Amino acid sequence: MATTPNLEERLAYLNHRRESGMTSNDSHARVRIQSAADIMAARQRGRAVASQGGFCNSDLTIITTAIYEVARNIVEHAVEGEITIALINDAHKRGVEIVASDRGPGIGDLSLVMRDGYSTGNGLGIGLPGAKRLMDEFEIASELGKGTTVKMKKWAT
Amino acid sequence: MHTNEMTAADHGKSTVTERRRELARDYAAGLQHYLSQRDDEPALARALELGRKALTDGLGVLEMATIHSQAIVATLDGRLTDDAKSWLLDGLERFFVQALAPFEMAHRGFWEANVILHRLNDVLEGQAKRIAFALHDEAAQLLAAVHLALADIARKLPPERAQELQSTRALLDQIEQRLRNLAHELRPPILDDLGLVPALEFLAESVSKRSGLRVTVEPSIERPLPAIVETTLYRITQEALNNVAKHAKATHAAIVVQQHPDRIVCSIRDDGIGRKRTPAAGTRTRGLGLVEIQERAAALGGQLRLSGAETSGTDVTIEIPLER
Numbered sequence: 183m184a185t186t187p188n189l190e191e192r193l194a195y196l197n198h199r200r201e202s203g204m205t206s207n208d209s210h211a212r213v214r215i216q217s218a219a220d221i222m223a224a225r226q227r228g229r230a231v232a233s234q235g236g237f238c239n240s241d242l243t244i245i246t247t248a249i250y251e252v253a254r255n256i257v258e259h260a261v262e263g264e265i266t267i268a269l270i271n272d273a274h275k276r277g278v279e280i281v282a283s284d285r286g287p288g289i290g291d292l293s294l295v296m297r298d299g300y301s302t303g304n305g306l307g308i309g310l311p312g313a314k315r316l317m318d319e320f321e322i323a324s325e326l327g328k329g330t331t332v333k334m335k336k337w338a339t
Numbered sequence: 340m341h342t343n344e345m346t347a348a349d350h351g352k353s354t355v356t357e358r359r360r361e362l363a364r365d366y367a368a369g370l371q372h373y374l375s376q377r378d379d380e381p382a383l384a385r386a387l388e389l390g391r392k393a394l395t396d397g398l399g400v401l402e403m404a405t406i407h408s409q410a411i412v413a414t415l416d417g418r419l420t421d422d423a424k425s426w427l428l429d430g431l432e433r434f435f436v437q438a439l440a441p442f443e444m445a446h447r448g449f450w451e452a453n454v455i456l457h458r459l460n461d462v463l464e465g466q467a468k469r470i471a472f473a474l475h476d477e478a479a480q481l482l483a484a485v486h487l488a489l490a491d492i493a494r495k496l497p498p499e500r501a502q503e504l505q506s507t508r509a510l511l512d513q514i515e516q517r518l519r520n521l522a523h524e525l526r527p528p529i530l531d532d533l534g535l536v537p538a539l540e541f542l543a544e545s546v547s548k549r550s551g552l553r554v555t556v557e558p559s560i561e562r563p564l565p566a567i568v569e570t571t572l573y574r575i576t577q578e579a580l581n582n583v584a585k586h587a588k589a590t591h592a593a594i595v596v597q598q599h600p601d602r603i604v605c606s607i608r609d610d611g612i613g614r615k616r617t618p619a620a621g622t623r624t625r626g627l628g629l630v631e632i633q634e635r636a637a638a639l640g641g642q643l644r645l646s647g648a649e650t651s652g653t654d655v656t657i658e659i660p661l662e663r
Contacts, residue, residue, distance in 0.1 A: 239432050240401045247440040298448060307448025308441045315447035316440075339356065 208234050209269040215284070216262045221253040224265045231267045232278045236338045244316045245278060245336055251313040252282035252332050260286020260329065270335065277318070277337040284331075289324040296322065358396050359406075365389060367410040374414055400443040401436050408432040453640075457662070460639065464567040467525040475522035482515050527573055535569045536560060539594055542577060546592075550584040558596045564603065568659055571639055572596065572605050575632045579607040579655045582628055587611025587653060598661075602641075606656040613651045632657065 211227035213220060228249040229242055237245065249265065256263040263284025270279045289295050296314065298307050307315065310332070314320040317334040324330040366389050373382035393403055408431030412424055419427070489508060493501040522528065529538045536558045543554035564572075576594055583592045589611030596605045632655065633643045641659035 240405045240436055243401060243433070243436050243440055244443075247437070247444075307445040311448065312441070312444030315444055315451065 211267045213265050213267075214262065215253050215256045215265055215282075218257060221250060221257060224249050224253045224267075228265075228267045228278075228280065231269060232336075235269045235276055235278050237278070237336070241336065241338070245280070248313040248316045248334060248336075249280055249282075251309055252280070252334070255310055255332075256282060256284045256286070260284035263329070275337045277335050279333065279335045280317075281334075282332045283329060285329040288326040288328050289322075289330055290326055292322055292324055355397070359398065359402065362389065362393055362396065362398070363406045363409065366406050367413050370407075370410045371414050400439050400446050404436045404439050405432055408435060460567045461565065464526070464565075464570060467570075468531070468566070471522040471525040471528065474518045474525070475528060478518050479515060482511055482518075485511060526570055530566075530569050530573060535564065535572065536596075538573055539576060539596070542573070542580065543594060546580045546584055552584050552589060553591045554580065554594065555591070556594045556596075558594075560596060560598045560603075562598065564598075564661070568603065568639060568661070571635050571641075571659065572603070572657070575635055575657050576605065576607060578628065578632050582655075583607065583609045583611060583653070587613075589652075600661075602658055602660045604656060604658050606654055608652065608654045610652050613653055629655070 209231060211231050213224040213227050215221065215224060225246045229246050232242055232245045249267070253265055256265075261284075263282060263286065265280060265282045268279050270277050296311050298309075298311050310322070313332075313334065317336050319333075319335040321333045322330065323333075369382065369385045369389055373379060373386065376382055390403070393406075408428060411431060412428045415424065415427070486508065489504055489511075493504050496504075527538065529541060533541070536556070539558065540556050543556050546552060547554050580592060580594075583589055587609045589609035592607060592609040594605070594607055596603070629643070629645075636643050636657045636659060639659045641657055644654075644656040644658070646654045646656065
């Protein structure tokens with residue numbers, strides 16, 4: 183029923199999926215992030231994993247949006263990185279944890295990148311600060327010259 | 340009566356999920372009703388009410404979009420095949436909701452900023468209080484000590500030299516007066532000493548004595564107010580009463596304060612000559628008048644309303660939202 187808007191794009195994406203060494207099972211996925219196509223792959227794997235975790239549709243949208251934002255951040259500011267998505271449990275709840283790490287230039291002042299509008303969107307609250315607001319937990323660590331790691335969690339309600 | 344109480348109690352206990360479900364039901368019913376009537380203003384107003392309820396219940400843009408998508412599909416029940424329904428639901432619930440995700444992020448940013456702003460206001464008010472106390476009480480004590488020391492010196496001097504200290508004392512008195520005014524400007528001590536309502540009554544009395552205007556206070560405040568709201572209400576009333584006394588040629592002014600669960604409303608009414616014939620606010624040199632009142636209210640997310648006939652009586656009403 184759904185039509186594919188651009189066949190070439192779709193084929194490139196499928197090829198890419200085969201070659202990019204994506205690994206996954208139902209509760210865990212790892213995606214290398216180097217290009218825009220990888221952002222799509224990360225979203226797709228993230229959705230697949232999270233939908234095993236008992237999330238409703240609008241939570242899945244929130245999770246894939248947050249994945250998009252951290253993946254986009256890697257593509258824009260670092261040469262390459264990876265995103266892992268895993269189902270997690272604690273004593274009372276189930277959730278999903280997303281870790282995005284890159285070997286990019288790193289960020290000198292973390293409070294600056296978490297300020298609305300610093301890198302994107304004219305202060306409208308999208309980008310990394312937006313991802314933080316969508317998720318239940320969000321940590322960012324960075325070292326100049328070494329890279330940046332974002333770890334975020336969403337709990338199923 | 341009994342059932343009402345039960346509903347209220349249930350509502351208090353109900354979880355976010357239950358409230359969301361209830362809202363989804365009401366929304367679907369409202370939409371169904373609207374689509375069967377068309378151009379029905381009350382049905383549209385109902386949509387607005389549901390949106391307001393959703394917002395105050397803490398629902399986000401995405402949840403609203405999901406509720407809408409599901410309600411749309413539910414209205415088409417019986418007219419579509421199951422395939423067509425799931426196709427439509429996918430387009431609405433996934434594609435549309437995804438497109439709205441940036442708005443959700445911005446919306447959450449707004450909430451966050453709002454909370455920070457409220458906290459900041461409290462911090463500022465606390466600081467103002469401390470500075471006011473330091474100026475009013477601590478500095479005044481030091482000045483009193485200086486006065487005593489001067490008197491001591493004066494006693495040891497020959498009378499003609501002691502006279503020279505008089506001008507220094509006058510300067511000290513001026514400093515004390517300035518400090519007291521400054522402290523009062525920051526946070527009227529009467530608010531902490533007596534509370535808002537007695538402070539307003541005291542204000543009314545002093546304006547009455549000074550100007551001959553009869554001023555009544557009609558307060559209805561059930562819960563204690565945040566300090567910053569008290570200061571703002573006090574200042575606004577002070578400014579408005581001064582305006583009335585100076586310009587309105589009124590015989591009577593009433594201060595009416597009413598607390599609602601979600602807001603506080605304060606009106607200052609007079610029976611004077613009305614706004615049209617009162618000199619314009621901008622032409623005066625002292626006191627910013629309505630502009631200042633408006634800005635003070637706006638700093639707390641409130642607003643100013645002016646009503647009453649243009650040529651007789653004025654009603655200045657300020658509404659400030661309160662956190663539940």
